[in-house]
Amino acid sequence: xxxxxxxxxxxxxxxxxxxxxxxxxxxxxxxxxxxxxxxxxxxxxxxxxxxxxxxxxxxxxxxxxxxxxxxxxxxxxxxxxxxxxxxxxxxxxxxxxxxxxxxxxxxxxxxxxxxxxxxxxxxxxxxxxxxxxxxxxxxxxxxxxxxxxxxxxxxxxxxxxxxxxxxxxxxxxxxxxxxxxxxxxxxxxxxxxxxxxxxxxxxxxxxxxxxxxxxxxxxxxxxxxxxxxxxxxxxxxxxxxxxxxxxxxxxxxxxxxxxxxxxxxxxxxxxxxxxxxxxxxxxxxxxxxxxxxxxxxxxxxxxxxxxxxxxxxxx
Amino acid sequence: xxxxxxxxxxxxxxxxxxxxxxxxxxxxxxxxxxxxxxxxxxxxxxxxxxxxxxxxxxxxxxxxxxxxxxxxxxxxxxxxxxxxxxxxxxxxxxxxxxxxxxxxxxxxxxxxxxxxxxxxxxxxxxxxxxxxxxxxxxxxxxxxxxxxxxxxxxxxxxxxxxxxxxxxxxxxxxxxxxxxxxxxxxxxxxxxxxxxxxxxxxxxxxxxxxxxxxxxxxxxxxxxxxxxxxxxxxxxxxxxxxxxxxxxxxxxxxxxxxxxxxxxxxxxxxxxxxxxxxxxxxxxxxxxxxxx
Numbered sequence: 001x002x003x004x005x006x007x008x009x010x011x012x013x014x015x016x017x018x019x020x021x022x023x024x025x026x027x028x029x030x031x032x033x034x035x036x037x038x039x040x041x042x043x044x045x046x047x048x049x050x051x052x053x054x055x056x057x058x059x060x061x062x063x064x065x066x067x068x069x070x071x072x073x074x075x076x077x078x079x080x081x082x083x084x085x086x087x088x089x090x091x092x093x094x095x096x097x098x099x100x101x102x103x104x105x106x107x108x109x110x111x112x113x114x115x116x117x118x119x120x121x122x123x124x125x126x127x128x129x130x131x132x133x134x135x136x137x138x139x140x141x142x143x144x145x146x147x148x149x150x151x152x153x154x155x156x157x158x159x160x161x162x163x164x165x166x167x168x169x170x171x172x173x174x175x176x177x178x179x180x181x182x183x184x185x186x187x188x189x190x191x192x193x194x195x196x197x198x199x200x201x202x203x204x205x206x207x208x209x210x211x212x213x214x215x216x217x218x219x220x221x222x223x224x225x226x227x228x229x230x231x232x233x234x235x236x237x238x239x240x241x242x243x244x245x246x247x248x249x250x251x252x253x254x255x256x257x258x259x260x261x262x263x264x265x266x267x268x269x270x271x272x273x274x275x276x277x278x279x280x281x282x283x284x285x286x287x288x289x290x291x292x293x294x295x296x297x298x299x300x301x302x303x304x305x306x307x308x309x310x311x312x313x314x315x
Numbered sequence: 316x317x318x319x320x321x322x323x324x325x326x327x328x329x330x331x332x333x334x335x336x337x338x339x340x341x342x343x344x345x346x347x348x349x350x351x352x353x354x355x356x357x358x359x360x361x362x363x364x365x366x367x368x369x370x371x372x373x374x375x376x377x378x379x380x381x382x383x384x385x386x387x388x389x390x391x392x393x394x395x396x397x398x399x400x401x402x403x404x405x406x407x408x409x410x411x412x413x414x415x416x417x418x419x420x421x422x423x424x425x426x427x428x429x430x431x432x433x434x435x436x437x438x439x440x441x442x443x444x445x446x447x448x449x450x451x452x453x454x455x456x457x458x459x460x461x462x463x464x465x466x467x468x469x470x471x472x473x474x475x476x477x478x479x480x481x482x483x484x485x486x487x488x489x490x491x492x493x494x495x496x497x498x499x500x501x502x503x504x505x506x507x508x509x510x511x512x513x514x515x516x517x518x519x520x521x522x523x524x525x526x527x528x529x530x531x532x533x534x535x536x537x538x539x540x541x542x543x544x545x546x547x548x549x550x551x552x553x554x555x556x557x558x559x560x561x562x563x564x565x566x567x568x569x570x571x572x573x574x575x576x577x578x579x580x581x582x583x584x585x586x587x588x589x590x591x592x593x594x595x596x597x598x599x600x601x602x603x604x605x606x607x
Contacts, residue, residue: 030433033511037427040420041486042443048459048481049446055458066457113347116340129594130348133355136586138540140558141579144565145358148572154370159380189350197598253543257562278457279547288457 053295059288066284077289088290091268094180098269099248101184102191103241109188110195114233115225117196118203128200135194143257146186147173176266179259183267187254195240199233206232242305246298270294355583356381362390362577369572390573394564398552399578402560409475409556410538414531417480421530425489426515430501440490447483456547463548470551479538485530488600492526493519528593529600536586557582 060077064070081088113131117124134142149155150172157169172182210228219227230237252271255261261268261276270290277287361369363383371379427433428440459478468474496519504514520527542558549555555563561578568574590597 029431034427034431034433034436037423037431037511038439041424041481042439044420044477044480045443045446047462048478049455052455052458052462053446055461056455059458113344116344120337120340120344127344127348129591130351132590132594133587134351136536136540136590137583138542138558138586140540140542140561140565141583144561144575144579145354147565148361148576149354149357189354193351201598257565284457291455291457 056288056291059285060292061289062285064285064288065282066278067282070285073285077286078293080286081289081293087265087268088270088273090265091270091273094267095249095251095269097180098184098251099245101181102188102244102248105184106188106192106195106244107237107241109192110199113192113196114199114203115229117200128197131193132197133193134190135197137190139190139253139257142186142190143254146189147258150182150186173259174263176263179263180255180267183254183258186258187251190254198236198240202233202236203229238305242301245301249294249297249301353381358576359383359580362573362580363387364573365389366571366573369576390571390577393571394574394578398555399557399560399581401553402555402557403581405554406539406556406558409472409479410535412472412476413479413538414534416476417482417485417534418527418530420480421482421485422489422515422520425486426493426519428486429490429493430496444483444487447481456544460547468548470549470554472554474548475545475554475556478544479534479541482534482537484600485533488526488530488533492523496522525596525599529596532589532593532597533600536589539582539585 059070061072061074062070063073063076117128120127150157152158152169152171152174157172160166161169170178172178206228210232211224214224214228250271251269252275255267255269255272256275259267261272270293274287274290274294277283277290357380360381360383363386364371365385365387366389368385424443428436463469463474463477466474468477500518501514504518509517540558541556542562545554545556546559546562549559557578561575561582564571564575564578
């Protein structure tokens with residue numbers, strides 16, 4: 001009430017006041033104050049992101065061990081990465097497998113879940129809240145619980161075997177052929193609810209009139225999904241495709257906490273190699289080169305999306 | 316109206332199908348909920364169970380595995396005796412500091428980006444957001460560690476705190492919200508002679524509760540859950556945070572299952588309790604920025 005009154009009484013005075021703004025006031029308003037307001041955050045970003053990024057690129061061109069300043073060796077780290085280091089190729093392949101998993105499984109689950117949640121009338125909020133819980137749990141928490149559940153002699157597998165369902169009482173995380181997939185399963189348990197909530201919010205923003213119109217036109221459920229729901233959630237869907245593709249190259253915490261890249265490099269990804277090189281093997285320059293490579297992949301994915309957008313895709 | 320009539324007509328023609336589909340939907344949702352809830356219930360129950368009985372009811376599996384039948388606080392007593400309480404208060408302190416300092420820095424910048432016109436504004440905004448969104452932590456972790464080390468900030472609060480302040484989602488939120496505030500409101504205060512800081516503090520912030528809650532939640536939870544950076548930069552026990560404490564315990568005491576799960580339960584409870592009542596804000600925050 002008070003604010004509304006004040007607006008009313010002072011609106012008339014605005015033009016005069018603005019008219020005699022001198023250059024000093026303009027300078028204050030257009031240069032000094034904005035930059036003053038931005039300065040704290042800008043300093044933090046320069047300090048936390050910009051300087052380290054530039055320095056990371058420089059370090060990737062040296063043979064720095066992590067202790068003493070290294071020598072400049074040009075692109076040798078990169079040459080070694082792509083042409084000599086076989087474990088890097090394997091790690092990169094694991095990242096690509098990881099990406100294939102996360103661009104499909106959580107998206108299908110989330111679309112399915114959101115579609116179902118958007119249809120029910122009672123208790124929607126409860127289901128939604130519960131399915132979202134794993135997303136707010138820390139990786140340390142999730143992995144601690146699932147390590148126990150996947151314990152072959154004590155966890156779910158043992159319980160199932162006892163019920164007569166054989167074949168699940170194996171060390172999923174300890175076997176080369178199942179380690180990466182098991183980690184992806186656990187990470188997905190944590191992640192897919194987040195996607196579902198995003199899709200659900202987008203679905204709920206679609207005007208109900210469109211569904212009614214589709215029904216009048218005699219559309220079945222699939223056609224309804226295909227021609228009303230999908231166009232509505234398309235922007236967030238494609239945006240999340242891009243983000244998940246980028247995140248796939250950064251995958252680290254679940255893998256590190258569950259297997260540290262093992263057994264025998266079976267679940268090794270670029271980020272776990274980077275961590276080992278930088279902080280355990282004293283090959284920080286080489287690790288920095290891996291960081292640059294990850295960034296280049298991420299940048300490449302963004303470029304693809306920007307180009308698709310230029311071509312008229314609605315992203 | 317028309318649609319309603321046809322829907323009714325269809326339901327009358329196929330009564331069975333009309334009930335089958337919702338039933339199927341509820342069944343699938345309940346399965347989904349069980350996949351989330353059963354592991355958490357088991358972990359919660361196990362944390363209240365004596366260690367030698369943690370797996371007792373898993374095979375043959377019975378409902379007892381999901382409820383603390385042999386209730387004891389032994390696990391909780393033990394972890395607090397080994398300094399877990401200190402880790403909790405450390406993490407709370409760190410998360411609150413992140414919310415206050417990070418909130419202030421991001422709100423100031425968000426106000427500038429949302430309300431002022433100045434040269435290079437959009438370019439600067441893109442650079443700031445892009446940098447944090449797209450430069451992977453992997454690339455910056457090593458040099459950032461060196462930088463912090465050069466400042467002598469290893470094993471200090473500053474070293475723990477500063478990287479968590481740069482959160483591009485939060486500045487996005489603030490900018491968007493502040494940009495939508497009616498200009499008249501701000502002009503009125505300016506004409507009355509209020510400084511810009513005053514405008515932000517007493518006009519803008521009081522009507523910005525949704526965005527303040529959302530930004531606060533985002534920063535609090537991401538700091539509460541952060542693990543990798545604290546592990547790297549603050550190995551000293553006095554500065555140990557919750558996630559690091561649990562992960563170290565997993566390595567050192569891997570057979571004290573009930574204690575590991577007790578720690579995990581406490582670590583899980585905080586974000587769950589925070590997000591549940593404010594879920595709407597949280598989701599709005601994420602979807603609002605995600606769609607931009």
